[in-house]
Amino acid sequence: MAFVDKYGPWALITGASAGIGAEFAHQLAVRGLNVALVARRGERLEALAEDIELKHDVRTLAIVADLTAADFLDTITAALDTRHVGLLVNNAGSGFTGAFLDHDLDAELNMLALNCRAPLILAHHFGRRMRDHRRGGIIMLASIAGIVPTPLFAHYSATKAWNRFLGEGLHEELARDGVDVVSLCPGLTRSEFFEHANVDPSGWPAPLRATIMTPKHVVKAGLKGLGKHSQVVPGLSYRMLMRASRLAPGSLPPWIVDRVMRFALPRTH
Secondary structure (H helix, E strand, O other), X not given: XXXXXXXXXXXXXXXXXXXXXXXXXXXXXXXXXXXXEEEOOHHHXXXXXXXXXXXXXXXXXXXXXXXXXXXXXXXXXXXXXXXXXXXXXXXXXXXXXXXXXHOOHXXXXXHHHHHHHHHHHHHHHHHHHHHHHOOEEXXXXXXXXXXXXXXXXXXXXXXXXHHHHHHHHHHHHHHOOOEEEXXXXXXXXXXXXXXXXXXXXXXXXXXXXXXXXXXXXXXXXXXXXXXXXXXXXXXHHHHHHHHHHHHOOOOHHHHHHHHHHHHHOOOOO
């Protein structure tokens, strides 16, 4: 089945105003899907929608929504009207580094709502419709931090493990219904996330900076794995790290990551 027949006519992408989300919008438009773009920054969304329509022969829809709001799904479904979403990209997420006990609890709960509650609601709502049509796909943005527990990034790491487990479980559960699900687990990726997480990689050693990927690389790997794998880890260096972590004693990977984080975040801890 052609990509657009399997996952079209519309893709819904959360966190679409920049970074990995914006790159998903472009690459899916190249494949012929119309794209519904969801984020809080309306001007960014409108500019991206205009750019995509100029470059690709597809339609776009900009939906301004706060995914931490209690009624965000009503906002999205009202904007979509009768448009059928055949591909859901649960990309929106946030995180911040530092000692867990020094963080504001309300900020942590807000991150939990954005990183876990929102993708749960969206996967349940649109997954049902995909199951009824016996076709479609869901991409869950996880992280290698959701594979290896990450000190000084502990809650974010836990939310991404949640996304990874939900995606991998649904991969098996929905396959019999014709719906493809993949957990995409990127490592360090060049985007606004560094700024939001208070991370400055400019002072890192060259070998560590060399592992930073582009959104284009991450998205390409995710789309390539959709319908084939339950989990995708982009980048050879990260795949090697994941293999090594499975061979090491259970306490070793977090210990290593703790040392890396303390080096990378000297001002934090």
